[in-house]
Amino acid sequence: MVRRSVSRYNPEWLNKKLVIGGSMILVVVLIGLVGPLFWNTDLAYVGSSPRSLPPIWALKGNIAHPLGTENMGRDMLAQLIVGTPSSLKVGLIAASIGLGVGLVLGSLAGYMGGKVDNIIRTLADSATTIPSLAVLVVIAAHVRMQDTTVMALILALFAWPHPTRIVRAQVLTLRERGYVRMAILSGANAFEVMFIEMLPNMLPWLAASYTGGISGAILGATGLEVLGLGPARVPSLGLIINQATGASALMRGLYWWWMPPILILMIIFTGFFLITMGLDEIANPRLRGVKA
């Protein structure tokens, strides 16, 4: 069996979907990174600006609030600049915890087999099927969330089963490969085998699972925020949508209130989706070259 090298310069990592998706996420990240340098983020809070101003291109638009303001006097641009990175942060933290737990549980299951494998696999299977939002709602209703980190920790509860399944399946497959067997026979310990021999080969799968996990966690967080269960004092994309629907912004035609957060979220989800697909194609070359 030829060992697949995964170098940074490997042309297969320059997958088209990966590049496009990556650029989309990069743009969104830049909103949060560069935005505060050009715009006063204090305007994201209640009463900092005039109420219900339309965006600059509308009739009564105002240069001081290019994307308009909402009915509590919050500047939309400032809210987006503050809210976007906080949504990404939640996804990143939750997915990282999920991946870490998944790596440990998955390799334990794959390596030890037997009872350990049975228990971990069954737990992961059950946890995957549970409707996370319903559980999250109950939890979030109890735990008073001051900031996004607590929310990320709660979301991590549902971020581990997928990486666990992936890692376990990969360990089981890779364990049978010649070079891994050689490493085991030559006395390398399980830890070395896992991290030196197996991990590089799992990379595309792990990366796909990770990006999928990020967007899953962002989806969960947004869902909670939209239902009004997120941190209430920090602007977030979901909270803006919650406030907008609560104030009947859709019916009243205040499109500049609810549409920008939805557009940004759509870019985020599409971006991560494309990245995940691109990574899947790298991990599973059979999918490549088929029209999509």
Place this chain on the structure above:
Amino acid sequence: MGGLTKQYVLTRFFMFVLTIWIGATAVFLIPRLAPGDPVTSMVMRMTEREGRVENAQELIAAWKERFGLNDPLYIQYFRYLGNLVRFDFGYSLANFPTTAWEMVRPALPWSVRLLAVALIFSFAIGNTVGALMGWRKTPSWLQNILPLSLTFTSIPYFMFGILLLYFIAFQLHLLPASGGYSRDVTPGWNLPYIRSVITYSILPLVSIVLTSMGGWALGMRGLMVGVNNEDYFLLAQAKGLSPARVFFRYGVRNAILPSLTALALGMGGLISGSMLVEYIFAYPGTGYTLYRAIITQDYTVMQTICNLMILITATSVFLLDLLYPLIDPRITFRRSQM
């Protein structure tokens, strides 16, 4: 022969019980592991919202007593599990004499119906599209059109729902924006009512179907590409079977099996997503009831809905599991390796 062996059914039933138990336990335990207790935090919220609550301390004490929160945790836990088994979810907090079950029960059929129809449409359309995309013999004009159906794949159901709500209902006035049926009709087995129910369900349905079918299509495409290269698929062509027969009996028939597994695994996500869609369209299902419970701080109703959703998911997964061996004869041999 495959089929439903006793051991298989028992194993699956065990998974069914386990899933419900894990979910119910998470719902019970995690809030109690967090600092503070539900009653105090609820009263704090009320304080936050209304500025001041009369006799807050006594209220907390009274509620704690009623919920049995002063008992040791394990007693509370067993009482909770025991009540669950008897379908006793306690009283609604917001509408005291009504039980939580009575609050949720009217919403259930709406949710189950919406979910079932959405699921059937998205699974059927998505898999057909995917299978055609992965099939070598699909005409190229179709190959070029089909990917368009993937456009909305990555967008969460409810966000797409908001866009539909705004453009189709509020801007174009083509379809009703919210509710389950028109105020002008009387519920019952009459044509106007049924027509109204269908009209009102179109937008929520379309939100779910258009956004979720792409996932099936993508999965199915990959599986079909794989089956295309299987020897039995080639042999079926060599046998001179009609393309339709090769496609369905030797292609889709095999490629659909992992899709069904994915369906079982994705059930929770689907239910979560459709709850948010119900909220967006004020559709009278459990999702909307949940939203109202959140607003009214009706903690028992939230918990009831959550447990019922877990039950619905676990039941559908269990039913799928029972269906599986009937279509895949190898199941009893293979399941153990999955």
Place this chain on the structure above:
Amino acid sequence: MIHRINETPKILEVKDLSVHYFTSRGAVIAANSVNFYLRQGEIMGLVGESGCGKTTVAMAILQMVQSPGKITHGEIWVDGEELNSLSERELRQLRWRKLALVPQGAMNSLNPVLKIKEQMGDAILAHERQLGRATLKQRILQLLDDVGLPARVYEMFPHELSGGMKQRVCIAMAIALNPPVIIADEPTSALDVVVQRVVAQTLLDVKKRLGVSMLMIGHDMGLQAQMVDRVAVMYAGNLVEVGPVEAIFEEPLHPYTQLLIESIPSIDERKPLKVTEGLTHDLRNPPPGCIFQFRCPYVTDECRAGRPPLEEIAPDHFVACFKVKSARLA
């Protein structure tokens, strides 16, 4: 050796067949101007190292070359019909009725989710639509019996059968419509030796009883020696020698055939073909001249300049080699 003119009609004829695989780095020539024929009631072996294009030729005859592969040139005549010119529909009607396939023994050629009766029934019903239920069952049971399988196989799924049994199901399926030609693509590969013998014997029985002609692709020279009437030797997409099995084994003419025969330890001990020395050329870019020039011990300038044509040097015996030709002339 006595040569007599063979008058038996040709049931399968491959004329000037070329198959190219179009890759991003140029076209791979998997079969180049392949010419041979199969006489009625004869078994012909098509041998060569793996990757030499023998399976490609089989797939081309069946009109089942998968993209990015394409038949770029040639004619395939089966029982008086030319396949390359048939429409998809005509081809479908002809398949299995005129031309059946016994697939590789190593493969999962049976659909795992259909019962044997359904898979055999599919093949029969596709061509005899009006067949009654009871007749069909009778027919399938008879076919199973013909290949020595018990009747209970009728209701079984592929995963319940052993490798040898599955392969016999495939043989039963291949003879279901009594086709004049069967293509067997390494029918015994990956089966253990005892089972190989059973499968090979089943094929021979079937051939004897039905008088079917067979093209048997394989790399097991020992097995070929015992089963076939004539052998075609393929190297890098080109036929280099076609001849009666005795001639090929006793007096191989082409240097590559000689190499192949030498590589067999003894006629009873079978092992897959493996000729280790020498580098083959890049298949996208074959050299002008003889295809075997880089590995041939007798290579001359003539061989590098032009490609030797496949010429009949004795009845039913063809060789593509300048050395052999000049030796015969001398």
